[in-house]
Amino acid sequence: MITFEGVTKRYPDGTIAVDDLDLEIAAGQTMVLVGPSGCGKTTSLRMINRLTDPTSGRVLLDGRDIQESNPDVLRRGIGYVIQQAGLFPHRTIEDNIATVPLLIGWGKGKSRGRARELMDLVGLEPGLARRYPYQLSGGQQQRVGVARALAADPPVLLMDEPFSAVDPIVRASLQDELIRLQADLHKTVVLVTHDVEEAIKVGDKVAIFRPGGRLAQLDSPERLLGAPSDAYVENFLGFDRGIRRLSFLAASGLALDDTPVAAQDAPASGALRAAAQSGEAWVLIMDAERKPRGWAAADELESLPAGARAGDARLIPYGHTFGVSTDSLRAALDATVLSPTGHAVGVDDAGRVVGVTSYERLRTAIQAAGQAPRPGRAREAAAR
Amino acid sequence: MVWSWIPGNAAVIRQYTLDNALLGIVPALLGLVISVPLGIACVRWRWLYPPVLSTASVLYALPSLALFIVLIPYTGLSDTTVIIPLTLFSLCVLVPNVVDGLRSVPEPVRQAATAMGFGTLRRLVRVELPIAVPLVIAGLRVAVVSSISLASVGQLIGVYSLGYFFIDGYQRDFPTEIFVGLVLIIALALVCDLLLVIARRLLTPWRETRRRREIPRVMVAGAPRAAGA
Numbered sequence: 376m377i378t379f380e381g382v383t384k385r386y387p388d389g390t391i392a393v394d395d396l397d398l399e400i401a402a403g404q405t406m407v408l409v410g411p412s413g414c415g416k417t418t419s420l421r422m423i424n425r426l427t428d429p430t431s432g433r434v435l436l437d438g439r440d441i442q443e444s445n446p447d448v449l450r451r452g453i454g455y456v457i458q459q460a461g462l463f464p465h466r467t468i469e470d471n472i473a474t475v476p477l478l479i480g481w482g483k484g485k486s487r488g489r490a491r492e493l494m495d496l497v498g499l500e501p502g503l504a505r506r507y508p509y510q511l512s513g514g515q516q517q518r519v520g521v522a523r524a525l526a527a528d529p530p531v532l533l534m535d536e537p538f539s540a541v542d543p544i545v546r547a548s549l550q551d552e553l554i555r556l557q558a559d560l561h562k563t564v565v566l567v568t569h570d571v572e573e574a575i576k577v578g579d580k581v582a583i584f585r586p587g588g589r590l591a592q593l594d595s596p597e598r599l600l601g602a603p604s605d606a607y608v609e610n611f612l613g614f615d616r617g618i619r620r621l622s623f624l625a626a627s628g629l630a631l632d633d634t635p636v637a638a639q640d641a642p643a644s645g646a647l648r649a650a651a652q653s654g655e656a657w658v659l660i661m662d663a664e665r666k667p668r669g670w671a672a673a674d675e676l677e678s679l680p681a682g683a684r685a686g687d688a689r690l691i692p693y694g695h696t697f698g699v700s701t702d703s704l705r706a707a708l709d710a711t712v713l714s715p716t717g718h719a720v721g722v723d724d725a726g727r728v729v730g731v732t733s734y735e736r737l738r739t740a741i742q743a744a745g746q747a748p749r750p751g752r753a754r755e756a757a758a759r
Numbered sequence: 760m761v762w763s764w765i766p767g768n769a770a771v772i773r774q775y776t777l778d779n780a781l782l783g784i785v786p787a788l789l790g791l792v793i794s795v796p797l798g799i800a801c802v803r804w805r806w807l808y809p810p811v812l813s814t815a816s817v818l819y820a821l822p823s824l825a826l827f828i829v830l831i832p833y834t835g836l837s838d839t840t841v842i843i844p845l846t847l848f849s850l851c852v853l854v855p856n857v858v859d860g861l862r863s864v865p866e867p868v869r870q871a872a873t874a875m876g877f878g879t880l881r882r883l884v885r886v887e888l889p890i891a892v893p894l895v896i897a898g899l900r901v902a903v904v905s906s907i908s909l910a911s912v913g914q915l916i917g918v919y920s921l922g923y924f925f926i927d928g929y930q931r932d933f934p935t936e937i938f939v940g941l942v943l944i945i946a947l948a949l950v951c952d953l954l955l956v957i958a959r960r961l962l963t964p965w966r967e968t969r970r971r972r973e974i975p976r977v978m979v980a981g982a983p984r985a986a987g988a
Contacts, residue, residue, distance in 0.1 A: 426874060457871060459865070459867045460871075461865070462871070463886060475875050478877070507964070509967045520871075
């Protein structure tokens with residue numbers, strides 16, 4: 376656990392980078408510090424491993440004032456990832472990763488073994504071990520940076536704008552990777568970013584800073600989106616926070632309609648009855664394993680000759696499905712909006728049809744969720 | 760050109776070539792030994808750099824012969840009398856290169872080293888100096904080549920080098936000798952330079968080289984993983 380107690384950082388020229396900050400970062404949690412540039416988020420981060428010392432106040436690590444510890448020893452127990460990775464250009468990838476283990480005396484063999492382990496963990500091919508940093512892409516370098524920070528298995532990981540120097544696609548994959556790693560490792564992660572999307576995506580808790588080094592709001596991403604404390608926070612979160620908040624609501628809260636569905640081998644007349652029963656102009660046709668095949672229009676089914684099977688109808692692609700137990704309401708809404716029929720298909724873990732959505736059913740679910748926010752979060756990205 | 764002069768004087772030629780090589784290499788190495796700590800100090804205390812740089816430039820501007828003569832009362836007609844001025848001259852290229860080399864360490868790299876628990880000294884030895892090596896060697900190349908050529912001036916005060924052939928050849932009006940001395944000095948400079956280039960290649964395999972062919976292959980091998988993983 377990391378605790379900031381009334382921490383202020385004032386520079387000799389009078390600039391106040393951090394103003395009387397109180398912050399508690401629970402062990403095993405991902406805390407994101409976010410805000411515009413000059414809001415003191417990076418300064419706060421750097422006070423945890425004493426790259427910067429506070430002017431007043433205390434920073435405690437597991438109850439101990441870090442001011443009392445030797446900075447080099449303290450730092451070896453805290454992983455640090457920075458924007459441009461900051462890899463040692465003159466060392467191979469494995470030696471870069473093995474830096475801290477070597478520093479704390481694990482010996483060459485053990486350190487390199489650990490480096491190989493970490494390369495695997497962060498998704499780097501073993502063939503890269505003997506390469507030098509200049510031979511790697513930006514995304515790969517950043518993975519090495521993360522592996523290097525984790526090498527000595529520190530309980531705390533500090534990340535200073537770790538993904539902002541890579542292109543958006545690589546950034547998204549690195550964020551997913553961090554979420555996946557964190558689910559296994561349960562480090563105390565403090566991540567600084569200016570990207571509120573990133574904060575919402577990876578943070579268990581998000582601390583929004585305002586210019587002048589003051590904390591504007593500290594909350595879970597879901598609560599931030601649902602109840603911003605003031606206009607500054609609301610403005611900072613961006614215009615579509617209502618939609619984004621749906622990412623934190625599980626699709627399982629949605630009542631799906633399982634009537635307008637039919638097996639492909641069922642008689643077309645039966646499928647037509649299913650459509651009529653649900654009042655829909657469409658029926659979802661499934662294969663023998665209940666996997667979706669496509670939508671059949673009621674008119675189309677009606678025009679089929681007597682004795683035809685439902686699967687004989689001309690089918691319209693069903694578009695994206697969403698996982699009923701794994702995805703969020705946002706994914707369900709998105710799939711519905713994109714569907715040519717205005718209905719999206721909810722599937723179980725094996726990809727079998729559970730039921731279909733409608734705008735009406737989504738509206739009901741969203742309204743219900745608005746009244747009683749669900750705990751726990753469905754991470755869209757992780758589930759895809 | 761009297762070709763037969765060469766085999767007839769092979770022993771002397773070999774001896775003076777070696778002498779000249781020594782008078783070129785020793786000052787450059789001594790210069791390196793002085794300029795590394797001096798350069799480190801100049802990076803550590805910024806105010807120190809301008810005066811050090813001006814002093815080195817002024818020393819470089821002094822005529823070598825004048826310095827030899829000033830030193831004769833103290834060090835006599837020995838190699839030392841030539842080595843000291845050449846060492847001072849080499850500082851003019853070596854100190855700036857050491858400073859630039861240390862400053863070439865990217866800020867994120869320096870920060871990462873500190874944040875991982877490298878103390879100042881360890882960071883200097885394990886990170887900053889190795890990264891400075893290419894620029895330091897570049898300076899060393901200039902220092903060695905100029906010392907090799909300047910060493911011949913020492914012949915005027917009787918310190919033997921390939922310069923002997925210039926003076927002797929001139930006095931005896933024997934161009935072959937002058938020509939041989941000149942070719943050997945150039946060859947010596949080229950050989951030393953080449954050795955330093957090889958040394959740099961071996962010491963810094965991590966450096967992006969001009970062998971571009973290798974780089975795209977690596978990038979292609981890594982790209983799908985970076986995008987897809």
